[in-house]
Amino acid sequence: MIKIENLSHQIGGKPILSGINADIPRAGITALIGPNGAGKSTLLSLIARLERIQLGTVHVDDLQIGQCSDRELAQRLSILPQMPDQPLRLTVRELVNFGRHPYHAGRPSAADHAKVKEAIEVLGIEDLADRSLETLSGGQRQRAQIAMIFAQDTTYMLLDEPLNNLDLAGSRTLMRILRRVSDDHGKTIVIVVHDINIASRYADRVVAMKGGRIARQGSPIEVIDAALIRDVFETDAELIEIDGGRIVLS
Amino acid sequence: MARRLWLLVALLGLCCMLYMTWGARAPWGFVLPFRGTKLAALLLVGVSVSTATLMFQTITQNRILTPSIMGFDALYVFLLTSAVFAFGGMNFVQVQPQITFLVAAVALTCASLLLFSTMLITARSDLLRMVLTGIIFGALCRSLTSFLQRMMDPNEFAVVQVASFARFTQIETDLLALAAVITSFVFARAWQLRHRLDVLALGRGTAITLGEPPRRLELEVLILIAILVSVSTALVGPVAFLGLLVVSIARLITRTETHRYLFPSAALIAGVTLVGGQLLMERVFQLTTPLSVVIDLVGGLVFLMLLLKGLRR
Numbered sequence: 347m348i349k350i351e352n353l354s355h356q357i358g359g360k361p362i363l364s365g366i367n368a369d370i371p372r373a374g375i376t377a378l379i380g381p382n383g384a385g386k387s388t389l390l391s392l393i394a395r396l397e398r399i400q401l402g403t404v405h406v407d408d409l410q411i412g413q414c415s416d417r418e419l420a421q422r423l424s425i426l427p428q429m430p431d432q433p434l435r436l437t438v439r440e441l442v443n444f445g446r447h448p449y450h451a452g453r454p455s456a457a458d459h460a461k462v463k464e465a466i467e468v469l470g471i472e473d474l475a476d477r478s479l480e481t482l483s484g485g486q487r488q489r490a491q492i493a494m495i496f497a498q499d500t501t502y503m504l505l506d507e508p509l510n511n512l513d514l515a516g517s518r519t520l521m522r523i524l525r526r527v528s529d530d531h532g533k534t535i536v537i538v539v540h541d542i543n544i545a546s547r548y549a550d551r552v553v554a555m556k557g558g559r560i561a562r563q564g565s566p567i568e569v570i571d572a573a574l575i576r577d578v579f580e581t582d583a584e585l586i587e588i589d590g591g592r593i594v595l596s
Numbered sequence: 597m598a599r600r601l602w603l604l605v606a607l608l609g610l611c612c613m614l615y616m617t618w619g620a621r622a623p624w625g626f627v628l629p630f631r632g633t634k635l636a637a638l639l640l641v642g643v644s645v646s647t648a649t650l651m652f653q654t655i656t657q658n659r660i661l662t663p664s665i666m667g668f669d670a671l672y673v674f675l676l677t678s679a680v681f682a683f684g685g686m687n688f689v690q691v692q693p694q695i696t697f698l699v700a701a702v703a704l705t706c707a708s709l710l711l712f713s714t715m716l717i718t719a720r721s722d723l724l725r726m727v728l729t730g731i732i733f734g735a736l737c738r739s740l741t742s743f744l745q746r747m748m749d750p751n752e753f754a755v756v757q758v759a760s761f762a763r764f765t766q767i768e769t770d771l772l773a774l775a776a777v778i779t780s781f782v783f784a785r786a787w788q789l790r791h792r793l794d795v796l797a798l799g800r801g802t803a804i805t806l807g808e809p810p811r812r813l814e815l816e817v818l819i820l821i822a823i824l825v826s827v828s829t830a831l832v833g834p835v836a837f838l839g840l841l842v843v844s845i846a847r848l849i850t851r852t853e854t855h856r857y858l859f860p861s862a863a864l865i866a867g868v869t870l871v872g873g874q875l876l877m878e879r880v881f882q883l884t885t886p887l888s889v890v891i892d893l894v895g896g897l898v899f900l901m902l903l904l905k906g907l908r909r
């Protein structure tokens with residue numbers, strides 16, 4: 347479980363997050379939604395120690411962020427940032443190989459190579475594996491980055507807008523893969539999405555943020571309603587019900 | 597890849613052999629030890645300059661800046677001059693080169709941690725600002741140095757002279773043994789760090805995600821760089837563009853970002869450039885132009901090219 351307690355964050359005196367309390371249970375997909383600037387990426391960066399925590403605590407199981415061993419945490423939790431670093435002079439396979447670094451620190455075993463191969467296959471980028479990243483399209487790069495996260499094979503995966511740049515088929519495939527690794531392998535996935543319909547369809551839980559606070563949290567059917575669209579997103583898109591799920595008409 | 601490295605090894609071996617034997621007019625008993633010391637110094641300088649430059653480019657995440665461009669070696673010369681000046685003022689009977697070297701090296705390590713550790717991280721994305729800072733900082737150090745040197749007595753000046761100007765023919769051989777030991781230790785440590793440096797080269801965020809927090813590694817690498825710069829500057833003086841030249845060639849030849857290949861290939865190329873260059877200039881063409889001038893000319897052109905390309909992006 348990821349346990350967030352009284353987490354606050356400011357940048358240059360401006361509050362970005364204020365008193366966040368949330369528990370993200372083991373296994374299942376949690377969708378983090380909210381308007382631009384709500385603080386979603388900041389929250390994920392703090393959980394994944396990309397930014398130093400100023401106030402409050404975050405625990406990932408028994409590991410306290412900021413106190414625990416970095417290597418141990420790297421075997422437990424991975425993150426795809428909204429804007430990942432773009433090392434361009436690598437091939438896709440080399441990049442994905444780095445996902446195993448927390449385990450072998452430079453000397454990959456046969457098992458590590460197998461994980462890399464599997465990650466490349468799962469993302470369907472075998473044909474790109476030996477291409478240099480700088481020759482790839484945005485969506486292809488995004489897949490390579492996600493393959494690296496998959497190779498890291500951690501119990502917790504934080505994905506900040508992983509559907510960016512992915513086409514319709516790519517988005518659907520990725521969401522199904524996430525569903526599968528969550529159901530079959532018990533992975534805990536936190537995903538930032540802007541498409542509420544994706545959240546409604548694939549997530550087990552939804553956490554809605556606004557203005558650096560958590561506005562609503564619960565199952566999709568509890569959270570996604572007309573009030574959410576009106577109060578959190580401040581728009582008047584229509585909601586319709588299909589097969590027990592809600593779809594936003596945008 | 598391994599084949600290219602072996603080719604470089606063979607090329608360096610050939611250069612060394614020719615350097616030792618070509619055009620010897622004195623008895624071997626004199627020529628071999630005499631040239632051997634110079635050869636050893638050139639190889640040491642090659643290893644330390646290339647390793648320092650490569651690591652510097654990794655922690656600053658760019659392929660244009662080098663310790664020399666940021667003024668590390670000018671700072672070393674300034675610290676050395678200040679140390680000798682202070683010792684001279686204290687009326688030591690004899691200022692030992694080993695002692696002054698160690699004092700200046702330790703001072704450079706502390707100073708670079710103080711001066712560069714924050715700037716390298718806060719300003720690293722702003723290439724122009726980094727280059728300008730380096731140039732101004734280097735100029736400041738050089739003028740302070742020449743100010744001090746003007747006030748020195750000639751005996752003291754002799755101690756700092758070798759370190760002050762780049763010259764591959766005049767080598768501080770008193771320091772050779774000490775420099776060899778230090779360089780081996782530092783290179784061994786850099787080699788141990790090679791995989792972690794690969795991860796760091798991916799970017800700070802990715803490095804954190806992969807369990808390699810960059811901050812401590814960057815500081816350690818900065819210390820290693822300061823030590824290597826001290827060694828090479830103490831032996832042959834400031835070598836402005838040598839590091840940039842050899843590391844750029846190494847990237848071109850190996851076409852990889854992996855430190856496992858870049859460390860040895862950059863060191864080998866530096867060896868070939870220095871030993872081969874010295875051989876050509878001194879013995880084959882019997883030119884009076886110092887090798888350092890040629891290296892700085894070519895290296896300077898590479899620097900301009902990379903800079904223009906980098907700024908355009």
Ligand SMILES: Nc1ncnc2c1ncn2[C@@H]1O[C@H](COP(=O)(O)OP(=O)(O)OP(=O)(O)O)[C@@H](O)[C@H]1O
Nearest residue numbers: 357358362380381382383384385386387388389428
């Ligand atoms: N480095 C920074 N300096 C100043 N303000 C920042 C910085 N980073 C983020 N912010 C501010 O923090 C707030 C939250 O940003 P964050 O990136 O977490 O939003 P987000 O919910 O991920 O938005 P989006 O959906 O657009 O990705 C925004 O108002 C943003 O302007």
Ligand SMILES: [Mg+2]
Nearest residue numbers: 386387428506
């Ligand atoms: Mg964001």
